[in-house]
Amino acid sequence: MAQILAPSAQWQMRMTKSSTDASPLTSKMWSSVVLKQNKRHALKSSAKFRVFALQSDNGTVNRVEQLLNLDVTPYTDKIIAEYIWIGGTGIDMRSKSRTISKPVKDASELPKWNYDGSSTGQAPGEDSEVILYPQAIFKDPFRGGNNILVICDAYTPAGEPIPTNKRHKAAQIFSDPKVAAQVPWFGIEQEYTLLQPNVNWPLGWPVGGYPGPQGPYYCGAGAEKSFGRDISDAHYKACLYAGINISGTNGEVMPGQWEFQVGPSVGIEGGDHIWCARYLLERITEQAGVVLSLDPKPIEGDWNGAGCHTNYSTLSMREEGGFEVIKKAILNLSLRHKEHISAYGEGNERRLTGKHETASIDQFSWGVANRGCSIRVGRDTEKEGKGYLEDRRPASNMDPYVVTGLLAETTILWEPTLEAEALAAQKISLKV
Structure with missing residues (x-):
């Protein structure tokens, strides 16, 4: 799902002379x-x-x-x-x-x-x-x-x-010389749920009832496992046509739930592209007569919630010795856990329970290849000694300007006291 392993060929949006063909979405x-x-x-x-x-x-x-x-x-x-x-x-x-x-x-x-x-x-x-x-x-x-x-x-x-207007502050952060010099990359995984109109119940679910337990739906195919693929595919092509740096899509763990990934994007571009992609999705579901939900826990019970995992790296993280830079960034993130959680989306406490591939909202943790942590580091990053981290805390309804700006601010601009840094180093846990 993470899509931040290669640089964008063009990270500033440039409009090219358009084809005179009719609109591709009828x-x-x-x-x-x-x-x-x-x-x-x-x-x-x-x-x-x-x-x-x-x-x-x-x-x-x-x-x-x-x-x-x-x-x-x-x-x-x-x-x-x-x-x-x-x-x-x-x-x-x-x-x-x-x-x-x-x-x-x-x-x-x-x-x-x-x-x-x-x-x-x-x-x-x-x-x-x-x-x-x-x-x-x-x-x-x-x-x-x-x-x-x-x-x-x-x-x-x-x-x-x-x-x-959250973009204004994010733009200030990304225009700071220290941040700009680090060329921050973001790969954002936007999960969403498709709902049947009038009843606000997930697409493909019997009205007032439930499908079979989770398991066969993630990246599944078939009429009894995949609901809404036409919408996901139409959105994919619409994003490519628009010039959004979309890097992939997949069906999610809960039936009727999907994900698309945007990135790697540099700086403020990450927020601009996610917001435009969300707008396209709103318009496409409008045309299809289906309701789009970004609620982080659309169905209570033994069902996965919807997040907006944010993959992040700086130039220093991507260079030799980057793993140590990543660990220092994780240390900073642990010290500002409450500030990040408060800015990571409404209703996120219903999702971050420590179950369904989430960490508890009250406890910061990080680990290698562990999807039950606040911050996940990939096996490849550990092996190569450089790469990126994945912040798994943001909810599906988060503001990408807020999240990307806060990550850059906390890991590049903000410096903890030596005492706080030493204390945090003793407290944060590593789960492999």
């Missing part, structure tokens, strides 16, 4: 997903009727699809930019579209924009204007052509970052 591709759901659960929803309408070449829905997939590139230089930002809960994603006069290659070419913060829980009604600053751009797999997705962060009209 709703026709969802017929198999929705029809399977209708047959399995006999759900009455608009998605069911949409699929049957698409079977008619002359139907109204089909004509709408033709317009949705219309390539306007030969007729105008104008493009559509979808501005994306994080809402008031810190996990919900919002977006709106605007016309840009010509194609762009960098976020700096785009104008700032405002939105009604009182409708997203981010500003009072009497002073509701919040300003979006474009920060990163990706190709739009839904509209195709030269159209783009724009990751933004949010500020007051006076230029102050609003409380839910």
Whole structure:
């Protein structure tokens, strides 16, 4: 699952001249997903009727699809930019579209924009204007052509970052000369759960009931073991099309649960790419009529939770003698365990129980090849004496800007007292 063993060939997003092909993601591709759901659960929803309408070449829905997939590139230089930002809960994603006069290659070419913060829980009604600053751009797999997705962060009209703008602080950390010199790599493993609409129960599970025990579902294949593969595969291709540095996917231990990995990414890119990948997943599940959940423990009981394991390394960790640097980083992480846990996602205490491949939320531990620890070090890293560490504590709903920034701050910028360092060295445990 960890995907941080090789450097990214290109770690800064660069927009290339797009193909004039129509958007690769049309709703026709969802017929198999929705029809399977209708047959399995006999759900009455608009998605069911949409699929049957698409079977008619002359139907109204089909004509709408033709317009949705219309390539306007030969007729105008104008493009559509979808501005994306994080809402008031810190996990919900919002977006709106605007016309840009010509194609762009960098976020700096785009104008700032405002939105009604009182409708997203981010500003009072009497002073509701919040300003979006474009920060990163990706190709739009839904509209195709030269159209783009724009990751933004949010500020007051006076230029102050609003409380839910976690990107601002992370960008400051990654622009620090000490951090930049270490070229921090991140490989983030985003787990998520697909839910049936209306009932909020995992995809493939009998409504109100349970499937067989965990075991055959992880990386499994077959109608009785894999639920939602079309969504995972569609998301994979959408990420590649957009320019997201996605490195893999797999079915997870709990049925109806999946994972994708992004990285290795350098610095702030890790957060930008995860947020854009999450947005694509929200849009794809929207089209498929399935609900996306990032809850760290969507089903109570003897089921795995959902995490967002974060693989991390610095230049010093990747060079000869790097294992000693990794151990020093782990020492620092042990001393700031509470600070990290408090920032690693809501509801994480329901997941970090010491069971189901997790460590206890109250106790810091590290080990080689041990998935029951707070920090895992791979066998290859131990053998080669250099490499990376995996922080297994972040929840699936964590903010990647917060987690990546905090890891860099704790391991590069923060220095404990000698007394605290000596005490921690005696306390932290190694589990192999």
